[in-house]
Structure formats: C-alpha cells, structure tokens
Amino acid sequence: MDAIGETPLVRLGRVFPGANVVAKLEYMNPGGSIKDRMVRHMLRQLPPGTTHVVESSSGNTGAALAMASAVLGLRCDVTVPDTTSSEKIKRIGAYGAAVHLCAPEDYHAAAESLVDEHGAHYLDQYCSALNREAHYRDTGPELWRQLVGEIDVFVCGVGSGGTISGIGRYLKERDARVRVIGVEPPNSAYRKLVTDRPADGPYATRIEGVGKREPSRSFDPAVVDDVVQVADEDALAWCRRLACEEGILAGGSSGCVTAGIASLLPRLQGLRVATVFPDSGAFYLSKYF
Structure with a gap:
C-alpha cells in the first residue's frame, strides 16, 4: 500500500510536437491504475x-x-x-x-x-465523497508539486467523476486561472451538466472507465469548465498512436482523453497542459489492440 503514488510524468512530444502536454502515468501504481x-x-x-x-x-x-x-x-x-x-x-x-x-x-x-x-x-465509488477527496488530498497535490505549479489546463476523462473533481478542485485552489476540461464518449451524461448541451442520441461506448448514462454523485460540475466528447474509434486510434509513437501502452480512457486533447489543440496553443493516464493497455489487449 505504501508503494501507491509518486507516478511519473511524461511529455507527449512525439504525438503533440510543438505543444506542451504531459501525462501522469497512473498505471505505474502497484494495482495497475489510478x-x-x-x-x-x-x-x-x-x-x-x-x-x-x-x-x-x-x-x-x-x-x-x-x-x-x-x-x-x-x-x-x-x-x-x-x-x-x-x-x-x-x-x-x-x-x-x-x-x-x-x-x-x-x-x-x-x-x-x-x-x-x-x-x-x-465502498460505492459513484456516490461517495471519499472518491474525489482522495484525489484532492493525494493526486492533486502530487501533480502540482511535480509540475512546480506550471499548469494552465488540466484535461481528464470522466467516469465516476472523482478524479477530475478532486484534482481539479485542488489545482483551482492553488491557481484560479487553471482550466479544467473533461472528456467522455458521445451522449454521456456529464457534458449536459456543465454546458447545458443535450445529448443528440443514445449513450453507448466500448471504452471502459469513462462515460456514464446517468451522472455520478462523485462528480462536481462546479469544478469543470467544459466537457468534450470523443468517438470510440478516435479514442482507440489514439491508444494505438500512443503505443506506436510514444511507447506508452495505455488503456481506452487514456486514448479518449488524448483524442480530446487533440481536438482542443487549436485552443491550447502556448498553454501548459496536463492529464492523467488511468490504466494500462495491457488490460485490454483482447479488446482494443
């Protein structure tokens, strides 16, 4: 249990040349995920x-x-x-x-x-305040320290909502200028909570760990500035790009958030962007690769 945390940051300089995007590799935790x-x-x-x-x-x-x-x-x-x-x-x-x-x-x-x-x-991760509290007290401070406070935008996949809500709250308390952007599959529940843009079809996804048909009570919409939606095929294409170009074998939720960052790049020029990769692609070899 003491080995949990202190996961490394990696700059995604091959897939995003000229941009300043770093990912925290949470699959390096002993249980394999954030x-x-x-x-x-x-x-x-x-x-x-x-x-x-x-x-x-x-x-x-x-x-x-x-x-x-x-x-x-x-x-x-x-x-x-x-x-x-x-x-x-x-x-x-x-x-x-x-x-x-x-x-x-x-x-x-x-x-x-x-x-x-x-x-x-x-434990009830989808309803417990302890979910986002864990990231407010642990992951958020660790990320801030590793970045030496040099962050403009935090982009994060949204599943239970605890990671983005906890880390996002901590970062905004340290610097109110930090923007927090969520990424989810099409017609998931969270974009409407943040932007009032309704779903335009039924919710269905192959990507595990992101998206919900109904919003989780662990999600705090007050922390999140925007939510973008990413098609499954784009998320999976980015999983393969991360593996083949960065040498990072990441899971579908990581591909989803990377696809989200790619779609936002015109808005992110000159900004310091950070994300987390929650788990490893090794857990999905039979499904995604």
Whole structure:
C-alpha cells in the first residue's frame, strides 16, 4: 500500500510536437491504475471491525480493492459488467476476490444486494465523497508539486467523476486561472451538466472507465469548465498512436482523453497542459489492440 503514488510524468512530444502536454502515468501504481489511490483512502476510513467489503466496478477499482483486501485480510466481492475486458476480470480474481458478472444495467444493484445479504461495507465509488477527496488530498497535490505549479489546463476523462473533481478542485485552489476540461464518449451524461448541451442520441461506448448514462454523485460540475466528447474509434486510434509513437501502452480512457486533447489543440496553443493516464493497455489487449 505504501508503494501507491509518486507516478511519473511524461511529455507527449512525439504525438503533440510543438505543444506542451504531459501525462501522469497512473498505471505505474502497484494495482495497475489510478483507482489504487481512491481505494487506499476509502479503506483508511473503514468502520472498526469491518471484515467484508463490496464494490461495483468496471474493473480497475475492483482490482485495487481486491489487492488491498489481500493485504488487509478482508473478504472482498466485486460486481462487474459482463462487457468488461477478460484481463480485468481475471486480475480481480487473481487477488482472491469473488467476481460477480452482471448485465451493465444491473451491476450496481447487484452490489447493493450483496451488502444487504452479508452485512458488508459498500465502498460505492459513484456516490461517495471519499472518491474525489482522495484525489484532492493525494493526486492533486502530487501533480502540482511535480509540475512546480506550471499548469494552465488540466484535461481528464470522466467516469465516476472523482478524479477530475478532486484534482481539479485542488489545482483551482492553488491557481484560479487553471482550466479544467473533461472528456467522455458521445451522449454521456456529464457534458449536459456543465454546458447545458443535450445529448443528440443514445449513450453507448466500448471504452471502459469513462462515460456514464446517468451522472455520478462523485462528480462536481462546479469544478469543470467544459466537457468534450470523443468517438470510440478516435479514442482507440489514439491508444494505438500512443503505443506506436510514444511507447506508452495505455488503456481506452487514456486514448479518449488524448483524442480530446487533440481536438482542443487549436485552443491550447502556448498553454501548459496536463492529464492523467488511468490504466494500462495491457488490460485490454483482447479488446482494443
């Protein structure tokens, strides 16, 4: 658990020549994703005597919780959409957690049923204020320190909303001029919250970890200045470009945010841009590559 954090920054100078864009490689955390930070923070707040934890997850939070539960001796159950990559499902089980595959529309309710059945503690990343608090107290300060405060724009994928809300709030408190821009798949719920631009079709995406049909309560729209939407094919094309041109094997949410940055480049000229790459493409080889 002590190995979580202090992940490196890399300048994306090959795919964005002439621009100043850096990415924080969160897949370098021991559990393989940025969700290690949130899970560690949440488990530090567990009620005394807790022996059993439950979470609903598209994969990375489940793996982080399973890893931490193995260290702490907790029983762990994770409900996962059956559209999740096989690599992520296997990672959760490899740490000894029980994995429950569900229809995408049912996995939150399935977690709540397990909590009721077993009297377990539900982390509930999509509703818990501890989600964004983890990034406000940990990831945000770490990013600010690594950048020596030299940042104009923070661009971040939006899934549960905790990462962009926590980091964004911290950065704006340090420098009110910092702009925070979210990236999500088409017709996801967050753009309307921030810009009042309605969806123009049904929501569907192959990209794991970004986008929601209904907004998460972990998302704070007051922190976010704009949200752009990126087609799945563009997100996946940028995953492959990152691998082949930067040597960075990043996941679909990283491809999504990079595609978002590419679409914003005319507005970002001369500005210092930072983002986070939440997880690794190694968890999606059977699905994206």
